[in-house]
Amino acid sequence: MASLDSKKVYITRVGLKNFQGELKRLYEIRREKVGNPEEDPDEVLLLNQKIEEIERVLKNHEIIKFPSxxxxxxxxxxxxxxxxxxxxxxxxxxxxxxxxxxxxxxxxxxxxxxxxxxxxxxxxxxxxxxxxxxxxxxxxxxxx
Known part of the structure; x- marks a missing residue:
């Protein structure tokens, strides 16, 4: 049985572009937050969890193919x-x-x-x- 980390997930081409853009945006936010002593650690943790979630989707995605x-x-x-x-x-x-x-x-x-x-x-x-x-x-x- 496949683990959640390796389970295929179906996404559209538009969804793929959206996830890639969102991941880039979150990386930029994380870069600004990490090392800033004024940042809430819980906020950084949530940000990292969201990044991991999107990375998992991108790693295991399969583009939805339309039927003939x-x-x-x-x-x-x-x-x-x-x-x-x-x-x-x-x-x-x-x-x-x-x-x-x-x-x-x-x-x-x-x-x-x-x-x-x-x-x-x-x-x-x-x-x-x-x-x-x-x-x-x-x-x-x-x-x-």
């Missing part, structure tokens, strides 16, 4: 899905856990929503099993 054009009708990792839920339409992009950001519509393929949408096609309706049953109608599937 003839297989893009089904929701797979990397797909953006237009769904209708409760009369409202929104776009959800299926990503790996490191990129999750629900306010931006980035949901993990390991989340209940992500798992339910994987394999669906336009016109399908899936209902999540939670305290409130919410049917998700697939309106569009695209890769970009």
């Amino acid at each position: 054009k003839n297989k893009r009708d089904a929701v797979q990792l990397g797909a953006t899905v237009t769904v209708e839920v409760g009369g409202h339409t929104s776009d959800l992009t299926i990503v790996g856990p490191p990129e999750v950001n629900p306010p931006l519509g980035l949901v993990s393929h390991e989340s209940p929503v992500g798992k339910a949408l994987l394999g669906c096609k336009v016109g399908d309706v899936v209902t999540l099993s939670s305290t409130i049953k919410m049917p998700y109608k697939i309106k569009k599937v695209f890769y970009s």
Whole structure:
């Protein structure tokens, strides 16, 4: 069984660039903080933990590859899905856990929503099993 340090993590090309940029920014912040006696040691510790987390993602990442054009009708990792839920339409992009950001519509393929949408096609309706049953109608599937 793979350890957390070596487990493959899926990220998009955009996510890769974002993580690389964030790591560079955090290195610069750390350079300013280390050795400064006025810095809070807990803050430096949190900064180092964030750096290690991003380094682990970059070390173990695998770029999400889109399916061939003839297989893009089904929701797979990397797909953006237009769904209708409760009369409202929104776009959800299926990503790996490191990129999750629900306010931006980035949901993990390991989340209940992500798992339910994987394999669906336009016109399908899936209902999540939670305290409130919410049917998700697939309106569009695209890769970009």
